[in-house]
Amino acid sequence: MQRLDRSQPALILVIWCVFLTLPVWGQGTFPPIRDAFIAIENTTLIDGTGAPPAGGVTILIEENRIRQIGPTGELQIPSGARLINGRGKYIIPGLIDAHVHYSAPFLHRLYLAHGVTTVRDVGTAVDKILTLREEISVGNLLAPRLVVSGMGINPRSVKSGGFESARAMTEYLAERGVDGIKVTGYTLDELREIVEVAHAHGLLVYGHTRIDPGALAAVEAGLDGIEHVTDLMEDCIDENPPLPSNFDWSNREHFFKYYYGRLNRVVNLDKVDHLIERMVANDVYLDPTLINHYRGFVVRNTPELEADEAFRYMPKQYDRANRYGIYGPEERAEWTRTLSLMQEVTRRFYRAGGFLIMGADSQAAAPDGALPGWSMHQELELFVKAGLTPMEVIQVATFNNARVMAREKDLGTVEPGKYADLIILDENPLTEISNTRKIHRVIKDGLVLEPDILLAEHIRHFGERGSN
Numbered sequence: 001m002q003r004l005d006r007s008q009p010a011l012i013l014v015i016w017c018v019f020l021t022l023p024v025w026g027q028g029t030f031p032p033i034r035d036a037f038i039a040i041e042n043t044t045l046i047d048g049t050g051a052p053p054a055g056g057v058t059i060l061i062e063e064n065r066i067r068q069i070g071p072t073g074e075l076q077i078p079s080g081a082r083l084i085n086g087r088g089k090y091i092i093p094g095l096i097d098a099h100v101h102y103s104a105p106f107l108h109r110l111y112l113a114h115g116v117t118t119v120r121d122v123g124t125a126v127d128k129i130l131t132l133r134e135e136i137s138v139g140n141l142l143a144p145r146l147v148v149s150g151m152g153i154n155p156r157s158v159k160s161g162g163f164e165s166a167r168a169m170t171e172y173l174a175e176r177g178v179d180g181i182k183v184t185g186y187t188l189d190e191l192r193e194i195v196e197v198a199h200a201h202g203l204l205v206y207g208h209t210r211i212d213p214g215a216l217a218a219v220e221a222g223l224d225g226i227e228h229v230t231d232l233m234e235d236c237i238d239e240n241p242p243l244p245s246n247f248d249w250s251n252r253e254h255f256f257k258y259y260y261g262r263l264n265r266v267v268n269l270d271k272v273d274h275l276i277e278r279m280v281a282n283d284v285y286l287d288p289t290l291i292n293h294y295r296g297f298v299v300r301n302t303p304e305l306e307a308d309e310a311f312r313y314m315p316k317q318y319d320r321a322n323r324y325g326i327y328g329p330e331e332r333a334e335w336t337r338t339l340s341l342m343q344e345v346t347r348r349f350y351r352a353g354g355f356l357i358m359g360a361d362s363q364a365a366a367p368d369g370a371l372p373g374w375s376m377h378q379e380l381e382l383f384v385k386a387g388l389t390p391m392e393v394i395q396v397a398t399f400n401n402a403r404v405m406a407r408e409k410d411l412g413t414v415e416p417g418k419y420a421d422l423i424i425l426d427e428n429p430l431t432e433i434s435n436t437r438k439i440h441r442v443i444k445d446g447l448v449l450e451p452d453i454l455l456a457e458h459i460r461h462f463g464e465r466g467s468n
């Protein structure tokens with residue numbers, strides 16, 4: 001047994017003091033503790049409004065709201081405020097993923113670690129997703145803010161839910177308190193009724209338009225938003241692409257490999273422009289979801305699919321069965337052309353003044369799904385490759401996404417009065433959009449989060465891919 005000596009109480013005191021001061025600094029603590037005031041000093045702000053970056057500013061946060069922003073030195077910083085040196089750093093609003101499937105608990109930390117501070121779920125059982133929204137909003141769970149749609153409306157879900165009609169299901173979801181209505185299958189008459197009920201509750205209706213009734217008819221019937229740019233494109237073809245003789249429309253693999261994959265051969269861009277014009281006239285948004293198609297098809301069955309840094313955080317037990325078949329070089333080349341066309345249509349829509357938003361379609365499904373959090377950065381990059389500027393895509397992923405959720409008073413930009421949801425970047429995202437991945441800290445709801453600690457916590461709970 002070690003002999004006690006007189007230096008030990010002093011040592012214990014020092015350790016104890018360090019321990020006590022940790023929560024004050026918040027460094028390395030988990031779960032994090034909210035500071036009364038935070039000042040990010042002398043930094044460069046890209047606020048999400050589209051305004052040019054402002055250098056030499058200080059951002060003062062009080063509890064979970066941004067209180068003041070102004071030139072460094074002119075702002076009164078309350079004593080005891082936690083100070084963050086923002087010199088050489090860049091601030092952007094927290095990213096919002098407008099299309100996720102929030103189907104597993106391991107997603108919480110992955111979104112936050114990648115700077116995604118709000119997500120919109122577009123299809124989960126309403127009881128489950130409302131409970132999750134509540135747990136997060138009262139602070140029981142450290143997770144991104146959650147905006148919900150409940151289950152998507154289609155003939156199958158109407159029937160299995162025991163509803164009399166699509167109208168009755170819409171009424172039910174609206175009364176339960178969802179934030180919007182997702183539709184995945186309907187007749188035009190049903191869509192008109194869904195829209196009527198949803199709009200009376202102040203909710204948007206969005207989702208698939210698929211082949212029947214098609215995007216143009218759905219837009220004219222009052223649909224507010226189209227998920228997946230492929231839905232738009234398939235309503236703008238002159239004839240079906242060449243399909244194999246054994247082609248089966250109800251076979252998911254066939255549909256994506258041959259019909260969607262070969263869409264690039266038959267899309268008529270004049271029809272696309274006309275549809276875009278009608279979408280702009282009716283303020284119908286477009287959520288292209290590019291990265292899920294890139295990961296799902298363009299790099300299918302290649303090592304690139306699993307090469308992303310974030311892949312090792314995907315717990316293997318959530319892998320989904322292969323639903324899209326095996327791809328060779330020919331199928332991948334075909335999809336490469338279709339993805340370029342998806343990007344071209346996205347660019348045309350945006351340049352025509354369209355209400356463009358951004359979702360990665362991320363979910364708890366590896367290996368060929370979009371990766372939670374990480375894929376939002378890939379989506380930003382695909383939008384820039386489509387021809388938007390980094391400033392424009394940041395605005396789409398923050399301000400526009402807040403607007404589509406009717407949360408623009410609280411979210412989407414870094415401005416006084418808004419929630420303190422932002423990312424502190426080590427490098428300038430306007431010179432290279434992939435710099436949005438170089439995250440120093442994430443602040444969500446006034447909590448300062450360190451990506452490394454969130455990821456370590458994630459691995460502690462769910463293990464690392466390969467080890468499970």
Ligand SMILES: [Zn+2]
Nearest residue numbers: 099101122361
């Ligand atoms: Zn989806």
